[in-house]
Amino acid sequence: MKIYKALLMIVLFSSAYISGAFFAAVKCMGQIEDKTIPFTVIMYHNISPKPSLQGKYCVSVNEFEQDLKYLQDHGYNAVSMKEVTDFAYNGTPLPDKPVLITFDDGHEGFYIYAYPLLKKYGYKAVVNIVGSFAEQYTKLEAENAPDAHNPDYAYMTFKELEELNKSGIVEIGDHTYDMHKLNGTRRGCSKRSGESAENYRTVLSDDLTKAQKLLGYACGEDPYIFAYPYGIYSKETPEILREAGFKAVFNCTEKINHISCDNIDWLFDICRYNRPSGISSNTFFAKME
Ligand SMILES: [Zn+2]
Numbered sequence: 001m002k003i004y005k006a007l008l009m010i011v012l013f014s015s016a017y018i019s020g021a022f023f024a025a026v027k028c029m030g031q032i033e034d035k036t037i038p039f040t041v042i043m044y045h046n047i048s049p050k051p052s053l054q055g056k057y058c059v060s061v062n063e064f065e066q067d068l069k070y071l072q073d074h075g076y077n078a079v080s081m082k083e084v085t086d087f088a089y090n091g092t093p094l095p096d097k098p099v100l101i102t103f104d105d106g107h108e109g110f111y112i113y114a115y116p117l118l119k120k121y122g123y124k125a126v127v128n129i130v131g132s133f134a135e136q137y138t139k140l141e142a143e144n145a146p147d148a149h150n151p152d153y154a155y156m157t158f159k160e161l162e163e164l165n166k167s168g169i170v171e172i173g174d175h176t177y178d179m180h181k182l183n184g185t186r187r188g189c190s191k192r193s194g195e196s197a198e199n200y201r202t203v204l205s206d207d208l209t210k211a212q213k214l215l216g217y218a219c220g221e222d223p224y225i226f227a228y229p230y231g232i233y234s235k236e237t238p239e240i241l242r243e244a245g246f247k248a249v250f251n252c253t254e255k256i257n258h259i260s261c262d263n264i265d266w267l268f269d270i271c272r273y274n275r276p277s278g279i280s281s282n283t284f285f286a287k288m289e
Pocket residue numbers: 104105175180229230
């Protein structure tokens with residue numbers, strides 16, 4: 001009896017392996033299965049022509065344009081996250097040297113300075129929005145407040161996000177509704193020390209639902225991209241994001257991603273290089289070459 005059972009298990013496991021390999025081969029059609037592709041993701045935050053604002057999380061307008069020129073001159077192809085998920089889920093081939101441009105937090109500076117340059121160079125980007133920031137400036141815009149669109153410190157409104165999403169150039173990601181904080185006992189969207197898994201799941205899920213509702217309403221579709229505030233998360237976080245329907249998650253680890261179309265796990269742990277001000281495009285990109 002034991003022998004029959006063992007034989008049955010061997011047959012079941014082999015057929016599962018063969019069919020899995022078959023489907024991976026079909027999915028990755030036209031590409032060499034098991035071959036990984038280097039995938040670079042850049043993380044910007046704000047952009048401003050004012051030197052007093054520039055620093056680790058704010059580049060100058062010229063630095064951003066020089067970066068776009070560098071990518072163009074060095075054969076990089078700026079892809080959308082849609083192309084990347086199509087590659088992972090359906091095996092749709094990516095262009096050579098794929099690079100993804102991301103901007104976190106949803107600063108007005110993106111709309112004023114970066115968006116026109118992306119249009120000029122024909123490049124795409126993902127902006128990861130903090131729902132409560134967008135909501136706050138949408139209210140100020142409705143009140144005709146003079147600082148509603150201040151390029152130094154304002155955040156993009158839902159109206160601007162709708163326009164960006166419709167452009168086909170910019171994809172909108174979720175950066176939590178109201179967990180972009182380091183004060184208090186919770187760091188970003190991570191689990192508090194001593195917090196029960198159940199309570200954490202409820203808190204994070206409620207925040208995700210709120211952000212999805214607002215961003216989904218503004219853009220006409222729910223974001224499927226998520227970026228961890230400050231790159232901080234707990235061991236429970238990826239599973240909660242997957243269950244909430246997200247298909248791609250960014251961290252803040254500075255590393256080249258090696259991606260393939262025979263699995264999707266890497267989509268939930270995408271590494272990015274923070275682009276600070278004060279160094280040339282050559283110096284910044286040298287570590288990725
Ligand atoms: Zn952020």
